[in-house]
Amino acid sequence: MAFPHLQQPSFLLASLKADTINKPFAQRCQDLVKVIEDFPAKELHAIFPWLVESIFGSLDGLLIGWNLRSLQGRVSPVEFSIAMEFLDPGGPMMKLVYKLQAEDYKFDFPVSYLPGPVKASIQEHMVPDSPLYHNKVQFPPTGGLGLNLALNPFEYYMFFFALSLITQKPLPGALHVRTSDCAYFILVDRYLSWFLPTEGSVLPLLSSSPGGPSPSPAPRTPAMPFASYGLHHPSLLKRHISHQTSVNADPASHEIWRSETLLQVFVEMWLHHYSLEMYQKMQSPHAKESFTPTEEHVLVVRLLIKHLHAFSNSLKPEQVSPSAHSHATSPLEEFKRAAVPRFVQQKLYLFLQHCFGHWPLDASFRAVLEMWLSYLQPWRYAPEKQPQSSDGQARCVSERWAPFVQENLLLYTKLFVGFLRRALRTDLVSPKNALMVFRVAKVFAQPSLAEMIQKGEQLFLEPELVIPHRQHRLFTAPTVTGSILSSWPPAVTDTSFKVKSHVYSLEGQDCKYTPMFGPDVRTLVLRLAQLITQAKQTAKSISDQCGESTASRPFLSWLGFYLSDTNSSYPANDLDDMGQDSIRKTDEYLEKALEYLCQMFRLSEAQLAQLTLALGTAQGENGKKQLPDCIVGEDGLILTPLGRYQIINGLRKFDIEYQGDSELQPIRSYEIASLVRLLFRLSSTINQRFAGQMQALCSRADFLGRFCRYHLMEPGLTDKHLLSPVGQGRAASRARGPRLSLRFLGSYRTLLTLLLAFFVASLFRVGPLPCALLLVLGYFLYAAAMTLLTEQGKLHQP
Numbered sequence: 001m002a003f004p005h006l007q008q009p010s011f012l013l014a015s016l017k018a019d020t021i022n023k024p025f026a027q028r029c030q031d032l033v034k035v036i037e038d039f040p041a042k043e044l045h046a047i048f049p050w051l052v053e054s055i056f057g058s059l060d061g062l063l064i065g066w067n068l069r070s071l072q073g074r075v076s077p078v079e080f081s082i083a084m085e086f087l088d089p090g091g092p093m094m095k096l097v098y099k100l101q102a103e104d105y106k107f108d109f110p111v112s113y114l115p116g117p118v119k120a121s122i123q124e125h126m127v128p129d130s131p132l133y134h135n136k137v138q139f140p141p142t143g144g145l146g147l148n149l150a151l152n153p154f155e156y157y158m159f160f161f162a163l164s165l166i167t168q169k170p171l172p173g174a175l176h177v178r179t180s181d182c183a184y185f186i187l188v189d190r191y192l193s194w195f196l197p198t199e200g201s202v203l204p205l206l207s208s209s210p211g212g213p214s215p216s217p218a219p220r221t222p223a224m225p226f227a228s229y230g231l232h233h234p235s236l237l238k239r240h241i242s243h244q245t246s247v248n249a250d251p252a253s254h255e256i257w258r259s260e261t262l263l264q265v266f267v268e269m270w271l272h273h274y275s276l277e278m279y280q281k282m283q284s285p286h287a288k289e290s291f292t293p294t295e296e297h298v299l300v301v302r303l304l305i306k307h308l309h310a311f312s313n314s315l316k317p318e319q320v321s322p323s324a325h326s327h328a329t330s331p332l333e334e335f336k337r338a339a340v341p342r343f344v345q346q347k348l349y350l351f352l353q354h355c356f357g358h359w360p361l362d363a364s365f366r367a368v369l370e371m372w373l374s375y376l377q378p379w380r381y382a383p384e385k386q387p388q389s390s391d392g393q394a395r396c397v398s399e400r401w402a403p404f405v406q407e408n409l410l411l412y413t414k415l416f417v418g419f420l421r422r423a424l425r426t427d428l429v430s431p432k433n434a435l436m437v438f439r440v441a442k443v444f445a446q447p448s449l450a451e452m453i454q455k456g457e458q459l460f461l462e463p464e465l466v467i468p469h470r471q472h473r474l475f476t477a478p479t480v481t482g483s484i485l486s487s488w489p490p491a492v493t494d495t496s497f498k499v500k501s502h503v504y505s506l507e508g509q510d511c512k513y514t515p516m517f518g519p520d521v522r523t524l525v526l527r528l529a530q531l532i533t534q535a536k537q538t539a540k541s542i543s544d545q546c547g548e549s550t551a552s553r554p555f556l557s558w559l560g561f562y563l564s565d566t567n568s569s570y571p572a573n574d575l576d577d578m579g580q581d582s583i584r585k586t587d588e589y590l591e592k593a594l595e596y597l598c599q600m601f602r603l604s605e606a607q608l609a610q611l612t613l614a615l616g617t618a619q620g621e622n623g624k625k626q627l628p629d630c631i632v633g634e635d636g637l638i639l640t641p642l643g644r645y646q647i648i649n650g651l652r653k654f655d656i657e658y659q660g661d662s663e664l665q666p667i668r669s670y671e672i673a674s675l676v677r678l679l680f681r682l683s684s685t686i687n688q689r690f691a692g693q694m695q696a697l698c699s700r701a702d703f704l705g706r707f708c709r710y711h712l713m714e715p716g717l718t719d720k721h722l723l724s725p726v727g728q729g730r731a732a733s734r735a736r737g738p739r740l741s742l743r744f745l746g747s748y749r750t751l752l753t754l755l756l757a758f759f760v761a762s763l764f765r766v767g768p769l770p771c772a773l774l775l776v777l778g779y780f781l782y783a784a785a786m787t788l789l790t791e792q793g794k795l796h797q798p
Contacts, residue, residue: 012035012039012043012046012047013046013047013050016031016032016035016047016050016051017050019031020054025079025082026078026079026082029082029083029086032051032086032092033086033092035047036092036093036095036096036099037092041099041100041102041103041105042103044096044099044100045100045103045105048096048100048105048107048153048156049107049156051093051096052156052157052160053065053160054066055068055087055093055160056068056160056161056163056164056168057164057167057168058167059110059113059160059163059167060113060167061167061168061169064168065164065168066083066183067168068083068087068164068182068183068184068187069164069165069168069177069182069183069184069185069296070177070182071083071182071183071184072177072178072181072182072183073181073183074181080183083183084183084186084187087183087187088190089190089191089194089195089204090194090204093157096153097153097154097157098153098154100153101152101153101154104152105152105153106150106151106152107150107151107152107153107156108138108148108149108150108151109148109149109151109156109159110146110147110148110149111123111137111146111147111148111149112146112147113163113167114149114268115268115269115272115273115291116273116274116290116291117272117273117274117275118130118133118268118272122137122147123147130264130268130272131264132155132261132264132265132268133149136149136150136151137149137150138150154258154261155261155265158261158262158265158266159265159269161187161191162265162266162268162269162270163269164184165184165269165270165296165297165300166269166270166297179295179296179299179300180299184300185299185300185303188300188303188304189303189307191262192262192303192304192307192311193307195258195259195262195263196259196262196263196307196308196311196339197311197314197332198310198311198314199314203256203258203259203332256331256332256335259332259335260335263308263339263343264343266304267304267343267344267347268347270297270300270301270304271301271344271347271348271350271351272347273290273291273293273351273354274290274291274347274350274351274353274354275350276346276350276506276507276508292358293351293355295364295367298355298367298368298371299367299371301348301351301371302367302370302371302374305344305348305371305374305375306374306381308339308340308344309340309374309375309378309380309381309382310381311336311339312336312337312339312340312378313378313381313382313383314336314383315333315336315337340378341407345408345411345502345506346505346506348375348411349410349411349415349506350506352368352371352372352411352415353414353415353418355368356368356415356418356419356422357418361422361425361426363430363432363433365422365436366432366435366436369419369436369439369440370439372411372415373439373440373443375408375411376408376411376412376443377443378401378404379397379398379401395446395447396446396447396448397446397447397448397449397452398448399448401452402452402455403495405449405452405453405456406452406455406456406459406495406498406499406502407498407499407502408502409453409456409457409460409499409502409503410502410503410506410507412444412453412456412516413453413456413457413514413515413516414507414514416440416444416516416521417514417516417521417524419440420521420524420525420528421524423436423437423528423531424524424527424528424531425645427535428531428532428534428535428590429535429538429539429542429586430586431582431585431586431589434535434585434586434589434590434593435585435589437528437532437589437590437593438589438590438592438593438596440593441592441593441594441596441597441600442592442593442596444596444600445596445597445599445600450517450600453516453517454516454517456499457515457516457517459495459496459499459500460496460499460500460503460513461513461515462496517601522601525597525601525603526603526607528597529594529597529598529603529608530608532590532593532594532597533594533608535586535590536586536587536590536591538652539583539586539587539590540583540587542583543580543583594608627652627654627655628643628644628646628647628652628653628654629642629643629646629652630643662741663680663683663741663743670747670748670749671743671746671747671748672746672747672748672751675745675746676743676746679742679743679745679746680742680743682742683739683740683741683742683743686740687739687740691737691738691739694708694712694737694738694739694740695737695738697712697738698712698713698738703787706787707783707784707787708738709738710783710786710787711740711783712738712739712740713738754775757771757775758771761774
């Protein structure tokens with residue numbers, strides 16, 4: 001694309017907008033690369049907001065942009081490759097960002113599209129806690145509309161990139177797209193790897209020309225000193241920028257601002273949707289949800305957490321020790337220590353609390369669960385891997401992780417209790433739900449982890465000692481001067497103070513802590529153990545029932561004369577879709593989960609057996625005939641809370657069967673509606689006209705009478721189960737007279753079988769009429785044999 005030398009940037013913008021309509025995607029990207037290389041920042045800054053919006057979509061979700069969340073390499077390889085190259089952290093778009101950054105341009109970002117707590121705080125003229133917003137709020141002039149943030153180009157670009165995960169609604173065809181294969185997910189991973197590197201102490205430098213690299217410029221005018229990362233301390237960014245006295249200073253001092261900005265933007269846009277006050281209000285059952293994350297959102301947050309653990313754990317052993325703080329370390333190394341506790345912990349805790357309390361009780365919760373478990377196991381992302389023991393047992397959690405466990409106590413204990421409450425409301429017969437219980441039990445049963453959690457609880461519950469130099473300290477994060485992480489004395493009282501500070505900062509000063517290994521939680525664990533045992537028995541019953549029904553299916557069922565049982569003892573669930581293998585997996589998951597829970601909470605087999613008997617979970621004969629837990633009232637059976645739980649989750653049910661006129665049952669999905677109605681009218685006419693003759697035939701005592709009774713008589717209600725388990729004396733037998741039923745001819749399966757028989761006969765050169773006669777003769781022979789054996793069956797009973 002050849003552009004003339006333009007004096008007005010608006011001409012360049014108009015030309016690019018026209019190209020979006022007239023040129024293909026690949027050509028537009030090539031033109032943009034040339035524009036970024038050839039035009040000065042003065043002209044490029046006018047197209048920058050439009051370009052960012054055209055890529056990531058508008059904040060109101062009306063413009064889709066490049067639709068990065070649905071763009072996949074295997075579906076659209078050319079577009080995918082071009083987009084990834086253009087948006088790469090070392091690509092043309094980032095060159096444009098740094099080109100504008102060098103000139104200190106600012107771009108307005110509307111406050112109305114920020115997360116709820118941030119927007120509310122700014123609208124109330126209060127500066128949010130995050131340093132990201134300090135000195136950026138632009139109040140409108142008199143009569144103006146709306147508040148804006150004045151952002152530098154890098155911030156503006158990252159704000160749009162992060163918010164596109166939330167503001168852009170997926171297209172209908174994108175519902176089955178695998179998130180990890182999408183361009184957006186891969187870009188998040190690339191940005192994290194570039195700006196939060198796990199190797200080295202300096203960020204990669206962007207090459208602005210073939211001649212050599214030049215670092216991306218830091219903001220020229222620092223904002224007010226950062227006053228909070230959960231601590232009152234000066235910002236890494238501002239401190240290092242303000243002390244730049246030499247051009248030959250550590251290059252990381254120029255680059256650390258990008259790492260801080262990226263992490264803060266991701267955390268604010270993806271996690272900061274719930275404040276502590278909002279979370280406390282959400283505990284009310286009448287509260288309305290302000291923001292509901294999607295499964296894709298959760299998967300991206302999990303990617304962030306995994307990378308942050310790897311980023312923080314990339315510190316060398318000598319840099320992790322407290323004495324290392326006094327030595328000269330790079331800003332990036334200091335940032336690695338601060339990343340998780342200062343930026344992520346509180347907002348992630350509130351985010352997870354909301355998900356645990358409001359996420360649907362279905363298998364999609366697995367994404368939230370794995371995000372939580374990823375945060376709880378930073379040792380999985382450490383460079384050194386402890387070898388697994390020779391006996392196949394899980395790896396022992398090293399003592400070096402005890403401070404992390406203690407300083408994140410609530411994310412282990414309170415969220416574990418939240419998961420227990422969810423598990424008690426789910427169908428544990430489902431393999432997907434059983435797998436989630438197994439995953440949590442396996443993680444918490446890792447050797448030494450339970451002891452670390454217990455130690456953290458002991459430190460929190462330890463009475464506060466009255467020490468003169470600590471009397472003035474409230475349970476908030478301590479003030480730090482100098483280094484972002486001050487060394488803490490190894491005394492137990494200081495460790496206890498850190499744990500208390502963590503709990504009170506996340507839950508408030510008046511929180512009531514429920515110990516994870518206390519009696520209340522132990523009761524919940526016993527209830528879960530009881531339900532696991534019950535779910536295992538139910539899965540076995542379903543397996544036995546499936547085997548019996550398959551073995552007892554008559555031969556003629558393969559010819560279409562046997563209809564499926566519409567009164568099955570168990571409702572359908574995902575076991576029906578996956579069969580015996582699924583039942584086996586469910587049993588394995590639940591067996592191991594129960595073993596892990598017994599190991600963690602030291603439950604004995606005697607306790608489990610006693611609880612099982614006390615709660616009445618022992619199954620009835622063959623494990624299938626026991627009713628839901630209920631009591632007998634004046635009007636019949638009344639369900640207990642346990643009985644309601646059993647019915648909702650399909651663990652038990654009343655054995656209710658259809659007991660009306662079999663001819664008037666609702667038309668099934670395997671039947672032709674119009675044909676069923678026609679056959680009903682035909683059979684009704686025959687039954688009315690020949691009722692006397694059929695009665696006389698069925699009254700005969702000879703073979704003909706037995707043959708007619710076999711086909712024309714229907715058992716009375718006295719031969720069926722009653723609708724209610726109580727009140728049997730109220731039921732009355734209503735035996736019907738002999739009648740003809742032709743409904744079985746309205747079944748797709750029956751008609752298909754007949755067509756198949758005629759087709760096979762034609763292969764042997766047997767005409768339709770002889771074939772029909774053979775079928776009738778064969779049926780009469782079969783019916784005669786059945787008549788001699790029994791008078792109870794009815795061959796075409798629906």
